[in-house]
Amino acid sequence: MAPAGPYKLVTVNTAPERAFRLIGRVVEHFKDQYTIIHSANVDTIEGVRAKVEEVKPDVLFTASMWTPEESQRIIAIAKEIVPDLKTFSLPQGLQVQKGPDAVVDYIKENLPSLLDS
Structure with missing residues (x-):
């Protein structure tokens, strides 16, 4: 069976290199299930x-440096443009407290239910 997708993902992260590196690990992990x-x-x-106006993503992630209020603001802005956007917010402080592997694991645990919803 072919992977589901493709899903266009936009991340909101003040450390772009880290975002691309961590999402790269997630994309590789799910490549047989989803095209991200x-x-x-x-x-x-x-x-x-x-x-969001430029890319028109299917999925938007907010990183763990944002407060819950900031993440809600980011999502509200994005959903004005793409109302059925799938969104995912990492818990605030996850990267700082537990490191990049915890971020990747958290996304892996939660991504299938988000994409399959």
């Missing part, structure tokens, strides 16, 4: 609207 294209990273809340 990490289309872009935005490193500011102010940049979200323009990037």
Whole structure:
């Protein structure tokens, strides 16, 4: 069976290199199940609207440096442009407290239910 997708993903992360590296690990892990294209990273809340208008992603992730309120704001901006956007917010502080492997594991645990919903 062919992988589901393709899903265009935009991440909102103040450390773009880390975002691309970690999402690369997730994409590799799920390559037999899903085709995920990490289309872009935005490193500011102010940049979200323009990037979402440009890319029209299927999925948007907010990274663990954002507070829950900031993540909600980012998602609200993105959903104004793509109302049926699938969104995922990493718990605040996960990267700092538990490191990049914990971030990758958390995404792996939660991504199938998000994409299959």
